[in-house]
Amino acid sequence: MQITHNTVVAIHYVLKDTAGEIIDRSEPGDAMHYLHGAGNIISGLEKALEGRRQGDSIDVHIAAEDAYGPSLPFLIQEVPLEAFAGVGDIQPGMRFQADTEQGPVPVVVTHVSDSIVTVDGNHPLAGQALHFAVEIETVRAASDEELSHGHVHGAGGHHHDH
Numbered sequence: 001m002q003i004t005h006n007t008v009v010a011i012h013y014v015l016k017d018t019a020g021e022i023i024d025r026s027e028p029g030d031a032m033h034y035l036h037g038a039g040n041i042i043s044g045l046e047k048a049l050e051g052r053r054q055g056d057s058i059d060v061h062i063a064a065e066d067a068y069g070p071s072l073p074f075l076i077q078e079v080p081l082e083a084f085a086g087v088g089d090i091q092p093g094m095r096f097q098a099d100t101e102q103g104p105v106p107v108v109v110t111h112v113s114d115s116i117v118t119v120d121g122n123h124p125l126a127g128q129a130l131h132f133a134v135e136i137e138t139v140r141a142a143s144d145e146e147l148s149h150g151h152v153h154g155a156g157g158h159h160h161d162h
Helices: 043-049 144-149
Strands: 007-016 022-025 032-035 057-062 076-080 095-100 103-112 116-120 130-141
Touching: 043 057, 043 130
Parallel strands: none
Antiparallel strands: 007 022, 007 032, 007 130, 057 130, 076 116, 095 103, 103 116
């Protein structure tokens, strides 16, 4: 079966940055499952997998625009240190949830001065081209429930408490 819209795909992958450093990988024996065409994975990878079959292996370079998008300057904010009252020693790399008019946004601290904390709400991989080495383990038709929910259920997928 070919990978097309509304198929459930299980893949093993290794994700590297442009320097060849491994950023993420699937664990042996624990493939990543996704619903093709539902936006469950980045668009560039989904396009590269379209039409492939179980057992195929691909290496694909994905531009930042087709991965996590560009780094957006308006998502980088300077916040008064007082806004972190009670947190203790604020350090670069610390992650927080910022409450915004659009709802909660995960941010990472990128710089700390005596009175200002700079936080970045961009995805950690925004602005970066990515390289995926992918092996396609299985391809199957999605169930009606998976289609209505927009994600995979069961083994390797999402579980609902009823």
